[in-house]
Amino acid sequence: MTQTPQNDGPDQLVLHDLACFRGDRPIFLHLDGELRAGHALVVTGRNGSGKSTLLRIIAGFVRADAGQILWNGLDRDDHDLPWRERLQYLGHRDGIAGELSAGADLGHWAAIMGVARAGRADRVVAALTALDIPHLADLPVRVLSAGQRRRLALARLLLAHRPLWVLDEPTTALDRSGSALVAGLIGDHLDRGGMVVTATHLPLGLGDRAIGLDIEEAAP
Numbered sequence: 027m028t029q030t031p032q033n034d035g036p037d038q039l040v041l042h043d044l045a046c047f048r049g050d051r052p053i054f055l056h057l058d059g060e061l062r063a064g065h066a067l068v069v070t071g072r073n074g075s076g077k078s079t080l081l082r083i084i085a086g087f088v089r090a091d092a093g094q095i096l097w098n099g100l101d102r103d104d105h106d107l108p109w110r111e112r113l114q115y116l117g118h119r120d121g122i123a124g125e126l127s128a129g130a131d132l133g134h135w136a137a138i139m140g141v142a143r144a145g146r147a148d149r150v151v152a153a154l155t156a157l158d159i160p161h162l163a164d165l166p167v168r169v170l171s172a173g174q175r176r177r178l179a180l181a182r183l184l185l186a187h188r189p190l191w192v193l194d195e196p197t198t199a200l201d202r203s204g205s206a207l208v209a210g211l212i213g214d215h216l217d218r219g220g221m222v223v224t225a226t227h228l229p230l231g232l233g234d235r236a237i238g239l240d241i242e243e244a245a246p
């Protein structure tokens with residue numbers, strides 16, 4: 027199989043008849059959804075309804091017990107690497123290493139994402155600036171506040187273009203301006219033809235580019 031999730035047409039993500047169990051307990055059953063380039067799938071539901079689990083399934087950290095996730099027709103489970111290379115996941119744990127400076131932390135992520143060494147420093151500065159935290163570049167991340175850490179984690183999204191962003195409660199710990207920044211980043215990403223799957227109850231101001239998915243409709 028030589029095909030990858032990258033194709034010449036617009037991206038399309040399909041969730042088909044997904045089910046997830048924890049132990050013997052079903053979390054959701056018969057869950058369907060569809061997302062096209064330039065749109066965001068906004069997953070809502072009460073605490074414990076399975077939003078994070080769904081996002082982790084899409085990102086590839088958990089396997090669904092039934093059903094399929096297709097990106098341009100290619101099954102998530104059968105094409106893990108090309109999927110991972112084309113998505114960015116931001117979860118509750120920020121994956122930020124304590125002794126590094128904020129700039130070095132981002133540089134490390136840029137290397138992981140395959141940004142050429144020559145361009146890394148500029149990307150890091152641009153990403154920190156976009157999140158309004160350039161002044162934190164030389165501080166060790168262990169001294170950052172919760173909101174500053176969140177901004178630093180979000181800055182990763184801008185290091186390299188990846189068409190699919192999977193964002194679990196991206197505005198957690200952010201103040202009002204930080205939340206507005208996230209909404210702006212998501213809007214810009216969609217403008218570039220990107221896709222976003224996010225669990226958030228915060229209005230993102232995306233208008234008809236936001237597709238709601240109430241996960242409780244798939245409750246057992």
Ligand SMILES: Nc1ncnc2c1ncn2[C@@H]1O[C@H](COP(=O)(O)OP(=O)(O)OP(=O)(O)O)[C@@H](O)[C@H]1O
Pocket residue numbers: 048049053071072073074075076077078079080
């Ligand atoms: N590793 C696990 N083992 C067993 N149960 C789990 C595991 N991970 C999650 N669960 C359970 O699955 C259910 C869904 O959890 P999940 O974190 O996906 O919900 P959520 O909708 O994101 O919740 P919240 O709004 O509180 O963040 C919960 O009942 C949770 O306890």
